[in-house]
Amino acid sequence: MQAFLITFCISAMDLECASQETVKQGLLARGWPPIKGFSKHVKTKVLEFFSLLIKLGQDDPRRVVHSLKAGLALTLVSLFYYYQPLYKSFGVSAMWAVITVVVVFEFSVGATLGKGVNRGLATLLAGGLAVAAHQLANLSGRIGEPIVLGIFVFLQAAVSTFVRFCPQIKARYDYGLLIFILTFSLISISGFRDDEVLELVHKRLLTVLIGGSTCVIISVLVFPVWAGQDLHNLIASNMEKLGIFLEGFGDEYFKMPEDGESKEDRPFLQGYKSVLHSKTNEDALANFARWEPRHGRFQFRHPWKQYLKIGALTRKCAYRIESLNGHLYADIQAKREIRSKIQETCTTMSMESGKALKELSMAIKTMVKPFAADIHIENSKSSVKNLDTLLKSGLWDDETDLLEVVPVATVASLLIDVVTCTAEIAESVNELATMLKFEVVEPTVSPEKPETGQPKIGIS
Amino acid sequence: MQAFLITFCISAMDLECASQETVKQGLLARGWPPIKGFSKHVKTKVLEFFSLLIKLGQDDPRRVVHSLKAGLALTLVSLFYYYQPLYKSFGVSAMWAVITVVVVFEFSVGATLGKGVNRGLATLLAGGLAVAAHQLANLSGRIGEPIVLGIFVFLQAAVSTFVRFCPQIKARYDYGLLIFILTFSLISISGFRDDEVLELVHKRLLTVLIGGSTCVIISVLVFPVWAGQDLHNLIASNMEKLGIFLEGFGDEYFKMPEDGESKEDRPFLQGYKSVLHSKTNEDALANFARWEPRHGRFQFRHPWKQYLKIGALTRKCAYRIESLNGHLYADIQAKREIRSKIQETCTTMSMESGKALKELSMAIKTMVKPFAADIHIENSKSSVKNLDTLLKSGLWDDETDLLEVVPVATVASLLIDVVTCTAEIAESVNELATMLKFEVVEPTVSPEKPETGQPKIGIS
Numbered sequence: 001m002q003a004f005l006i007t008f009c010i011s012a013m014d015l016e017c018a019s020q021e022t023v024k025q026g027l028l029a030r031g032w033p034p035i036k037g038f039s040k041h042v043k044t045k046v047l048e049f050f051s052l053l054i055k056l057g058q059d060d061p062r063r064v065v066h067s068l069k070a071g072l073a074l075t076l077v078s079l080f081y082y083y084q085p086l087y088k089s090f091g092v093s094a095m096w097a098v099i100t101v102v103v104v105f106e107f108s109v110g111a112t113l114g115k116g117v118n119r120g121l122a123t124l125l126a127g128g129l130a131v132a133a134h135q136l137a138n139l140s141g142r143i144g145e146p147i148v149l150g151i152f153v154f155l156q157a158a159v160s161t162f163v164r165f166c167p168q169i170k171a172r173y174d175y176g177l178l179i180f181i182l183t184f185s186l187i188s189i190s191g192f193r194d195d196e197v198l199e200l201v202h203k204r205l206l207t208v209l210i211g212g213s214t215c216v217i218i219s220v221l222v223f224p225v226w227a228g229q230d231l232h233n234l235i236a237s238n239m240e241k242l243g244i245f246l247e248g249f250g251d252e253y254f255k256m257p258e259d260g261e262s263k264e265d266r267p268f269l270q271g272y273k274s275v276l277h278s279k280t281n282e283d284a285l286a287n288f289a290r291w292e293p294r295h296g297r298f299q300f301r302h303p304w305k306q307y308l309k310i311g312a313l314t315r316k317c318a319y320r321i322e323s324l325n326g327h328l329y330a331d332i333q334a335k336r337e338i339r340s341k342i343q344e345t346c347t348t349m350s351m352e353s354g355k356a357l358k359e360l361s362m363a364i365k366t367m368v369k370p371f372a373a374d375i376h377i378e379n380s381k382s383s384v385k386n387l388d389t390l391l392k393s394g395l396w397d398d399e400t401d402l403l404e405v406v407p408v409a410t411v412a413s414l415l416i417d418v419v420t421c422t423a424e425i426a427e428s429v430n431e432l433a434t435m436l437k438f439e440v441v442e443p444t445v446s447p448e449k450p451e452t453g454q455p456k457i458g459i460s
Numbered sequence: 461m462q463a464f465l466i467t468f469c470i471s472a473m474d475l476e477c478a479s480q481e482t483v484k485q486g487l488l489a490r491g492w493p494p495i496k497g498f499s500k501h502v503k504t505k506v507l508e509f510f511s512l513l514i515k516l517g518q519d520d521p522r523r524v525v526h527s528l529k530a531g532l533a534l535t536l537v538s539l540f541y542y543y544q545p546l547y548k549s550f551g552v553s554a555m556w557a558v559i560t561v562v563v564v565f566e567f568s569v570g571a572t573l574g575k576g577v578n579r580g581l582a583t584l585l586a587g588g589l590a591v592a593a594h595q596l597a598n599l600s601g602r603i604g605e606p607i608v609l610g611i612f613v614f615l616q617a618a619v620s621t622f623v624r625f626c627p628q629i630k631a632r633y634d635y636g637l638l639i640f641i642l643t644f645s646l647i648s649i650s651g652f653r654d655d656e657v658l659e660l661v662h663k664r665l666l667t668v669l670i671g672g673s674t675c676v677i678i679s680v681l682v683f684p685v686w687a688g689q690d691l692h693n694l695i696a697s698n699m700e701k702l703g704i705f706l707e708g709f710g711d712e713y714f715k716m717p718e719d720g721e722s723k724e725d726r727p728f729l730q731g732y733k734s735v736l737h738s739k740t741n742e743d744a745l746a747n748f749a750r751w752e753p754r755h756g757r758f759q760f761r762h763p764w765k766q767y768l769k770i771g772a773l774t775r776k777c778a779y780r781i782e783s784l785n786g787h788l789y790a791d792i793q794a795k796r797e798i799r800s801k802i803q804e805t806c807t808t809m810s811m812e813s814g815k816a817l818k819e820l821s822m823a824i825k826t827m828v829k830p831f832a833a834d835i836h837i838e839n840s841k842s843s844v845k846n847l848d849t850l851l852k853s854g855l856w857d858d859e860t861d862l863l864e865v866v867p868v869a870t871v872a873s874l875l876i877d878v879v880t881c882t883a884e885i886a887e888s889v890n891e892l893a894t895m896l897k898f899e900v901v902e903p904t905v906s907p908e909k910p911e912t913g914q915p916k917i918g919i920s
Binding site: 052067068082092103157186276277280319405407410413 | 558
């Protein structure tokens with residue numbers, strides 16, 4: 001059976017690849033390859049697919065655990081069918097417990113809870129309304145009943161579908177509205193054939209409750225994955241990625257090509273790119289996190305909005321870094337003497353902002369008040385002032401070609417923007433630290449405030 | 461009934477607002493407001509909610525049509541219950557047609573087709589495998605059967621859940637895998653109680669087919685919404701938004717504050733912001749569009765990948781514009797004489813890039829080969845050259861404070877980046893034009909190539 005499933009997946013992937021290859025040719029134009037070549041092709045695809053799966057598991061072992069948890073939950077609710085006394089009380093309605101488990105069980109506790117609560121409440125509300133609709137329709141006689149029911153179904157489906165377009169409701173209650181439409185339609189229509197509508201609603205509600213609570217219990221008790229923790233880590237790691245770029249940027253930009261190997265082999269300088277598109281992920285995680293109860297260091301009403309604010313500021317900084325990155329390999333032609341004049345201040349600005357971001361990221365990760373970040377930001381700001389002084393003092397001689405100054409001046413200016421962004425990020429991290437009463441840890445060595453270069457601190 | 465639904469939605473929105481207000485206080489700390497104040501509060505919320513709904517409908521009337529279509533589809537399949545001859549052949553299995561309509565009917569044809577095909581194929585495959593599993597389990601006797609079935613259910617759920625993490629499969633077949641797990645579990649488990657498994661599979665498949673085709677037929681025939689068309693329009697309008705910014709930027713940046721009203725009242729300069737986050741939307745639309753058959757000017761294997769490429773380049777340009785926007789209100793202190801020297805060339809660069817982007821956007825919208833865009837790009841490139849010459853000629857006198865030159869030089873440099881990005885966008889739009897054989901329309905007036913300023917052309 002697993003073999004069948006794998007074959008299905010491979011053919012799915014295959015189709016995907018084929019669609020890339022045959023954009024222009026059309027699918028029908030492809031001939032059926034000879035059996036031998038085909039079996040070799042399948043073999044390669046199977047191996048590729050397995051190595052992809054192994055990589056997915058290695059990247060995040062929680063995925064393997066989640067899959068086993070899903071299997072466990074489903075096997076547990078299927079006991080309703082196997083075990084006679086349980087089957088007696090629910091009969092085929094037990095099916096709803098199975099369906100609930102399949103659709104409600106999600107990767108994180110928050111997503112599972114959100115879907116479970118949505119499903120439970122929507123079933124309750126829609127069940128109640130459907131019973132009322134059934135009673136009303138009953139009054140209109142055997143011929144009028146289907147017409148009245150039809151009108152009810154049409155109206156509730158149209159109104160609920162329209163309400164699902166409302167962004168605030170879509171974000172949190174979309175699934176609930178879907179289940180509302182489903183349950184209302186099913187119960188009010190079934191009621192036409194089955195007069196024990198209340199019994200139907202009761203069984204449906206109970207089985208959904210059983211399925212939903214199985215999901216929630218397994219999700220919370222067996223190696224729970226908290227969306228809140230994931231959001232917390234994502235925000236911190238995004239900041240760290242920018243920090244890594246900025247720490248490396250100065251040296252990389254001012255290094256002359258003759259210094260050694262090609263400049264383009266720097267994967268650590270490309271890590272920031274994922275930050276540019278992380279908004280959707282952050283929003284989704286924050287939505288899930290709002291459903292989660294107190295866990296570890298996170299309360300029920302944790303200030304997730306502040307995390308989103310920090311995330312938005314981090315992205316703003318990432319946009320500047322994207323512009324900076326464009327200059328990394330483009331300005332090689334600018335003369336060494338032009339660049340060397342501002343090399344030290346620019347490298348310090350970049351390095352200190354990077355250190356500040358990494359420090360802030362560490363502060364969020366460990367939930368300890370950022371101690372050295374302010375010093376790094378001060379250092380970067382004083383470098384900005386140094387740069388101002390340098391520029392005021394007529395840095396380049398009169399014969400300097402202004403054309404060659406422009407790209408270097410742009411990099412300096414973008415770095416000034418980055419310093420401003422970093423200060424804004426630090427401010428919002430400090431707000432978060434105050435909200436959550438981050439621990440204060442005394443540094444082991446008293447920090448000094450050097451003019452430039454690294455400050456000596458214990459906890460960085 | 462509608463009143464109930466509205467109350468539910470309002471309380472949902474209310475809870476949302478409450479959660480914003482009571483982040484620190486916790487929900488329990490809120491007192492129950494006096495009845496009078498409460499009813500006034502509800503009244504305000506009802507009015508707010510209704511005006512929001514009206515706005516949603518006005519913004520995109522297709523939403524209203526979609527809601528009515530959803531109501532229609534649901535009412536149609538509910539005929540299976542009301543009409544005796546139909547009910548005879550399906551019985552309670554007709555429920556599956558209703559469920560299919562509720563979950564498969566989506567806003568665009570592509571999304572509906574994708575879900576429908578996924579659901580149909582997954583039901584077929586899972587049904588077949590479940591029958592096989594049932595036969596195998598039957599061999600192991602009355603006691604062994606539930607154990608073997610349990611193992612099968614556990615294994616397929618775990619494996620399928622894990623496979624859903626694979627990004628390529630998640631993008632197109634996620635829903636299919638969900639339905640695979642659902643159907644396999646339901647049929648193999650039900651088989652334990654009901655020996656007519658084949659009959660069960662047959663009915664399930666038929667009802668899913670009926671529900672799915674009802675959705676697809678209504679979706680395609682009644683005011684269809686094509687995801688492909690939406691993607692096409694989105695890509696074109698994103699480009700236009702950048703064009704609008706660039707056309708306005710030069711005048712706005714070089715205008716001195718004493719020239720009139722505050723600089724901050726420029727909503728047309730903020731339109732580009734939505735481009736920064738449109739990746740998720742573009743990817744989703746492209747995924748849906750791949751399911752769509754030939755419609756209007758779009759073929760079945762339309763080059764959607766090229767649209768995504770253009771979208772990515774447009775976003776790259778938007779990141780530069782975000783950096784430019786930061787300078788719009790920050791450099792007011794730079795002296796008039798410093799800025800005025802490069803005002804003309806910078807304004808031309810910005811204006812011509814903006815015109816080129818608007819022209820390219822129009823070319824995509826109308827599917828006519830971009831005619832004047834190349835001229836605008838040439839104009840902007842020659843402005844870059846003019847700027848180079850200006851800078852080489854020692855533009856500012858020796859007493860000019862270099863510090864004041866830096867921000868202006870940055871704006872110029874970012875504009876040069878924008879010109880490069882625009883040229884890249886033009887190239888990929890031209891690729892698209894070749895792929896799709898865009899119509900060639902002769903301009904009514906032969907274009908001239910002016911040194912600077914607007915070229916005179918007929919179709920711009």
